[in-house]
Amino acid sequence: MERLIILRYSEIHLKGANRGFFERALYDNTVRAINSTKATVDKGGARYIVKDYNVVDEKKLISKLTKVFGFNWLSVALCVDNSVDSILDAVKEFKIPNGTFRVTTRRADKDFPIHSNELSARIGEIVLKNNPNTKVKLENFDKELTVDIRENGKTYLYLNSIKCVGGMPTGSAGKAICLLSGGIDSPVAAYKIAKRGAKIYGIHFHSYPYTSERAKQKVIDLAKVLAQYCGDFKLYFVSFTKVQEEIHKKCNSKFMITIMRRIMMRITEKLAYKLKCKAIVTGESLGQVASQTMEGIISSNSVVSLPVYRPLIGDDKNDIIDVAKEIGTFDISILPYEDCCTVFLPRNPIIKPRLESVLIEESKINVDELVKECLQNIEIIQIKA
Amino acid sequence: MIYFDNASTTKISNLGLESYIKASKESYFNCSSLHKGGLQSNRELNKARNIILESINAQFNDNLIFCSGATEANNMALFGLTKNKSRVLTSVGEHPSIYNTAKALKNSIVDFVPLNSQGQVDIDKYCQMINDNDYDFISIMYVNNETGAINDIPRLVEIAKSKNAKTIFHSDCVQAFGKINVLVDNMGVDAISLSAHKINGPKGIGALYLKNGIHLNPIVYGGGQENGLRSGTENLPAIVAFANVAQDKISNLKQNYNNVLEIKNTILKIFDDKNFDYKINGYKDGSPYILSISLVGVKGEVLLHLLEMDDILIGTGSACSSKSSDNRILSSMGNSKEEVAGNIRLSFGVDNTKEEAEYVANKIIEHCSYLRSL
Structure with a gap:
């Protein structure tokens, strides 16, 4: 009798001829997710089986595997040979909590001597005997004990299924670069795009000494949380101090944020091309702050030709916060260290910047030179899950 | 340092x-x-x-x-x-x-x-x-x-x-x-x-x-x-x-007291001699071990990081609460928001010297002039 973890994907089912590509990506990501343990992965159809692990590592494995994009559900199962006695013995290992239950038998191995319903009934009797405060209920039950008799000669028994994050395997959709500010929104945006299969890179603009080392550490800590889902990735730190000082000195302060965003987008796109990324990801949500108006977005969009993905554009702040809490970035995001946008924040930023006015203001600084300088002074940090 | x-x-x-x-x-x-x-x-x-x-x-x-x-x-x-x-x-x-x-x-x-x-x-x-x-x-x-x-x-x-x-x-x-x-x-x-x-x-x-x-x-x-x-x-x-x-x-209470008093006074004298714009939070005759000042037009945290680049470590308010943006104590004393934002705290110990005080005072003036010129 062996303990193992069964994982099931869902959306990959919809794929046709290229399904193998997604399955291989999911397999590779699963191997990476469990590489700190002795566990191994087997792939069989839409299921992946993680086994050969030390039982003390089981919780850690569950925690890691539920965060692998591409899986929908996982179950901790007991595995026995396809024999009635072995199956009935294994059933005794399950402690069913007080309440109702049902037994579901799936008999893919048609040579198995007992029919599904009959086996379910016999298993039910054992459960009732060993767990006196339980009752059989075939619909609206509390717990379901599944007995899966496979053609490979193995039977898997499991009680509960645990929801995984879903999505598509990391790396299956190409590469994208995400602007990470250290706030609540951008990690959620990065998470959402990574969840759809993008391999992500992070870029953060800092303004030391106007921002602190702690603000930088905060972004690293956020990236580490993201890496638990999307695997290791590179985070690019760009010193933005000189750009901010130049804009502050030479441009109308109302345009500070607009021009900053445009320069950030230019730098990000140049880096994106170098990294062969096919998209830029931002955490903008329409109307949330002064720079996230339609006019503000036109202004920042107009300096790049790569697509800009804004997965939060139609989300309310509370919805974004809910996801941030769910994925574990919220508590880090709300630490009060100033990020690069707040230091030179003008009292009255322009809410609906007209592109012509922005261009006039922007012409007062040497944008190309500033972009070039920023790109020459990038610090790269490898983020590990 | x-x-x-x-x-x-x-x-x-x-x-x-x-x-x-x-x-x-x-x-x-x-x-x-x-x-x-x-x-x-x-x-x-x-x-x-x-x-x-x-x-x-x-x-x-x-x-x-x-x-x-x-x-x-x-x-x-x-x-x-x-x-x-x-x-x-x-x-x-x-x-x-x-x-x-x-x-x-x-x-x-x-x-x-x-x-x-x-x-x-x-x-x-x-x-x-x-x-x-x-x-x-x-x-x-x-x-x-x-x-x-x-x-x-x-x-x-x-x-x-x-x-x-x-x-x-x-x-x-x-x-x-x-x-x-x-x-x-x-x-x-x-x-x-x-x-x-x-x-x-x-x-x-x-x-x-x-x-x-x-x-x-x-x-x-x-x-x-x-x-x-x-x-x-x-x-x-x-x-x-x-x-x-x-x-x-x-x-060594008396001797230590006099040493830190000299350090505090050295800083204040340099500020005054150079007509530096600052405001003491508290009063001159408080504990010489602590000097809290507000520098209007400057963000305390930014100054802290500029000084850090010179290997000078100072505080902004209480270290235990400097993560929060408001300051209950300075506000209660009637300081404006700008004065609170521009607060730094220099606090001295037995290892500090008058030479350090001179160096730090001049660095504060230098960085503040730059920050105020922005």
Whole structure:
């Protein structure tokens, strides 16, 4: 009798001829997710089986595997040979909590001597005997004990299924670069795009000494949380101090944020091309702050030709916060260290910047030179899950 | 590196470190053990206790309870010296370990007396509150950790006790002990909190002084150490080190005071000579160990990082609360938002020199001129 973890994907089912590509990506990501343990992965159809692990590592494995994009559900199962006695013995290992239950038998191995319903009934009797405060209920039950008799000669028994994050395997959709500010929104945006299969890179603009080392550490800590889902990735730190000082000195302060965003987008796109990324990801949500108006977005969009993905554009702040809490970035995001946008924040930023006015203001600084300088002074940090 | 953040913590002195190591090696026994090792440790413990009690002019039958630090001592005082439905008075200027703990007293009514513009407890408001209410417990700090403002504790005690002799008066003396005279008999207090790491002692050790006859309900239960008032195996190496550094500080109190006063005055003189635009939070004659200034047009945190690039470490407000954007103490003193944002705190220690003060003062002026020119 062996303990193992069964994982099931869902959306990959919809794929046709290229399904193998997604399955291989999911397999590779699963191997990476469990590489700190002795566990191994087997792939069989839409299921992946993680086994050969030390039982003390089981919780850690569950925690890691539920965060692998591409899986929908996982179950901790007991595995026995396809024999009635072995199956009935294994059933005794399950402690069913007080309440109702049902037994579901799936008999893919048609040579198995007992029919599904009959086996379910016999298993039910054992459960009732060993767990006196339980009752059989075939619909609206509390717990379901599944007995899966496979053609490979193995039977898997499991009680509960645990929801995984879903999505598509990391790396299956190409590469994208995400602007990470250290706030609540951008990690959620990065998470959402990574969840759809993008391999992500992070870029953060800092303004030391106007921002602190702690603000930088905060972004690293956020990236580490993201890496638990999307695997290791590179985070690019760009010193933005000189750009901010130049804009502050030479441009109308109302345009500070607009021009900053445009320069950030230019730098990000140049880096994106170098990294062969096919998209830029931002955490903008329409109307949330002064720079996230339609006019503000036109202004920042107009300096790049790569697509800009804004997965939060139609989300309310509370919805974004809910996801941030769910994925574990919220508590880090709300630490009060100033990020690069707040230091030179003008009292009255322009809410609906007209592109012509922005261009006039922007012409007062040497944008190309500033972009070039920023790109020459990038610090790269490898983020590990 | 120049370290001007001694009010948040200090570097342990050689005396403190050596005492700690010696006690760790030679008196590692549990003070409660019945064998001779335990007896030896217990003697060391009582010796350390007496050294500290003597250093604050306590009576022979007063009590000193060692604990993990001043935060715990303040918690012990507030939770252990108040009863259900106690009427409690403290000030807006207290350290978070008093202020937030007082707010957590669920079954007591807690009032907060405001500060005057110099950062001391507003004496008129204090008198009025004492007059209007019958307080069971009062806690007012001696030296403010952010501004260095000194409260007139003997006077505050006298006002409180003349209204109600049974009022228990506690004072958080963390920024005063070992720096200015903390003499419990002159102060008239019933309880004070002390900490070792603010006076070049080890971290993780502090004490609550209790005048004889003051009954404390323990907040930590267990093996009954410290007369049952604070259970847990005594941290003897830290206690011995605490006592030794305290003794050293008291012996050199005057000299150390004059040294840091010279440092503070050097900085202020350079500021004044160069017509530098600054505002002292508190007042010139507060504790010389702390200099809190507001620099309008500058963000304290940005200046902190610019100085950090010159290897100068300073603070902005209290390190324990500098993560929050507002500042309760500076606001209570009537400072504007801009003055609060432009606040920095320089706090000095025995290792600092006049040359360091000159260098730092000039660097502050240089960086502020740059920041103000932006």
